[in-house]
Amino acid sequence: MSKSRIRPRVLVPLAAAASLSLLLTACSDDSGSEASSTTKGDVTLEFWSWTDGIEAQTKVWNKEHPETQIKFVNAAGDTAYQKLRAAVNAGTAPCLSKMDGMNLANFAADGLLTDVSDFAAKYKDAYTVAAWNAVSPGGTTFGIPMGSSPLFTAYRADLFQKYGIQAPKTWNDLIAAGKKVQQKNKNVKIYNMAGEDPSTLVDLSWEAGAQWYRVDGDHWVVDFTSPEALKAGDIVQQLVDNDLASSASYADPGVFKTWDLGKTIAMTTSTWRLPIYDTNFPKSKGKWQLADSPVFDIAKPQTSSNFDTTGVLKGCKHPDRAAEFAAWLSSTKESLTALTDSVSKSGLFPAVKDVSPYVDKIIPTEMFNGRSDSAQVITTAASRVGEQWQYGPNYAAMYSEMQKQWGQVTKKQLTVKDMLTSLQKWTVDDLNRKGIKAVAGS
Template structure:
């Protein structure tokens, strides 16, 4: 898990609040001017394989040279903040979606809305949302991780189960499996990781954060959010989920040994399972992610982005590089090759050229079309989800409450109610206009 950092001063958020709501507003100078002559850009990342692609770019683009800096480490976002404050920040940095939104709200990024507009059509709408919190664009999508299902087909057959189509099916399958073996679990929810609730809320159509005119609407207690919370609550109440910690090196055993028989997963994790599931290799099968409404099939995804930091002198050249890296066939063919060890899955609209080779063939039993399932997942990521201006700090607060939910010391509904109140108070304190959804 990443460690989420406290935001900068409330004053910075107040200044930026409107630019996070109105796409036409800019957080800085006009960045649409065309750069002339030779330039050098600095790019911080920690993705394997990127350095080699930077070298490919540099060879073909002598006028736009990119200096790659390996910024791996738990304190990378702290270092980026310090670099921006001191005026020594790189032009570009890898960022996850929630931290990009928070950096934008704190006035630490460059608004590239005009520059980025010609590249928007290359990426999925959900991916573009991740770099455009509130409408203004602060980065270029880098990679996605759409969710689908992996399950122990051998054990599903043993317990007389079918691959779940809906989340109600998951609950029913968990109960049916326990009637055969009281110790088996259908799913895993770690005590330190509330991502299950995020994913389910996204899949159910919830909008925890939504831009509405000149303000944010906060919807942690909407019917869609509570519907997602109810699934988590039933998994907890009926003891259907294991609680293996993702910080424990032995976490893989719960699936490899058949103690937990299903998971939602994504592309970057597949080679990890191939290495860490020696006993169950060949017994797994992929299926579409469970749905809330089969008439409106929808899944969720995390997104990696390339953020444009405050002070970037050549954002037009930076956009050319970032877009080439994350959308050109040349770059993506290399980065999606397992040999690159990048784990990157594209955020572009057509992922079909990059799917087959990322699937570890010995891992799955071949009884489902794994490539089609992954391609379908990429096309089903809900487009309504937005990262709000305090998403990272909200997530940290949610982590504190999540452990109580897993221990049955707090209900999911109570946690969502708390988060609703917490976010409204936090945004008010920071000078960002926000109201409860439906009010």
């Protein structure tokens, strides 16, 4: 499979657009004519978010931009996306809302967002390619990146020394280290994989260079069984088969104990989690160290990341102003300096190309032993996020289906390869049922 990144824009003729509803819906809704013009005069835009620190920044914006006032609504809660969908369908949706990458793709496929490609283009160069992919499923841009969560490793340096292992440079190194630890103490695991959370497989697939979804002309290619995807699946299978991973549930408040008490001695982690560890690892504070995430190819190292975005909802009458505010919020030094300060409690890590001004602020110094350059590890992770990954139009639904099967994988009732094969068929069938043309890739 090609590891080149998806084209920045997929142009689809009208005859083909009917089968690629992801591109059709947002470009043909009632906001189409409004989206083609530039707003004149003073306007107020409603913005839903649930990130600490964001409301304070909207107030800063409002003082400096009287022509575009932002009405902030705290939409925190487990039903935020359901409420957002209901608001769009009722015609009462905000102009802007925070959403993660997979939900942005899902909302776009369902025709609930506005195509802001023309207005957003001038802001593109501030962000990483991977971040821009997250707001441009299928090549059409529906929002602006808000933040990223590049993956790296945290490990118990004291226990690694005790068991005679080093921070793994590759995933095969992690497997070998896990086996060595098991020989010395069968009660200690090298990693954790919760039965409800298949994110390990997602991360490894991304890092291996897999493309579960990609656009090819007028259709989607769904490829869960490519050589890259199966390479990632093999590492997960080895973790399962050799009992190298603990199974602490992330839904259990006591999950932190598996690391704090040294029962699990390493994890892949990201920026937003660092403050959480600082307050939940009382016994092991100062014993941890950061390192690059294990990779599949040392010559071409890459990692993965989740992305937060600011989506522009269907019916937004001023998409040009919406894009302008969203870009100011997540790319200007003024806003990012405040949001990345630990005082803001936002946990936001920038999705911009240059993260160096903001890294030091997010590192809880008492948490780590200081024997490695934590800032450099995080900066490197941000620069290594694979550019090939794309969220497809039913990614959120696919992820829910994967969660159902993942528990069987961790219990050795289903192999990873069989799950990937099943997911590929399920995803292709689901897309075609929804009128979105899709074919299997392998």
